[in-house]
Amino acid sequence: MGVIVQALILIIVGMPLAFYFIVRWLFFPQAIMLEDVRAGEGLKRSGDLVSGSWWRVAGIVLLITMISLALTVFLRFAVFPGVPGGFGGIGLASPPSIVSVAATSVVDALTLPLVVSVETLLFFDLRWRRTVAAVAPA
Numbered sequence: 001m002g003v004i005v006q007a008l009i010l011i012i013v014g015m016p017l018a019f020y021f022i023v024r025w026l027f028f029p030q031a032i033m034l035e036d037v038r039a040g041e042g043l044k045r046s047g048d049l050v051s052g053s054w055w056r057v058a059g060i061v062l063l064i065t066m067i068s069l070a071l072t073v074f075l076r077f078a079v080f081p082g083v084p085g086g087f088g089g090i091g092l093a094s095p096p097s098i099v100s101v102a103a104t105s106v107v108d109a110l111t112l113p114l115v116v117s118v119e120t121l122l123f124f125d126l127r128w129r130r131t132v133a134a135v136a137p138a
Helices: 002-024 027-036 037-052 054-079 096-135
Strands: none
Touching: 002 037, 002 054, 027 037, 027 054, 027 096, 037 096
16 A cells, blocks of 8 residues: 555656656757757756746647647557557558558657757747846846
């Protein structure tokens, strides 16, 4: 019983906390590559950019992630569902596994640049907003 309670506490507390830090440190790669900072400074810079805009950043990231996953989910569950060679839900085809994996991999490879581009544009937007806020007269 104690293990179950501890697991539930970990899930209830850990998942929101993990999501908070994922959004807070989302721009870690952009900070390292575009501002030429080290890892620790990149985490701090990402956190500084996101502070005050956490909900906005979380919403944009969730929206773009849902859009990018829509095609993959459609392929995986509507077009290629079920056991290979068998019948599956509303699927149009049940090809061998390799065809299903190849098709979803191609879609993922096409949507990943969209996600990264939106994240990078959001990074530039947050950086610009911080610069304008620092320069603007009070």
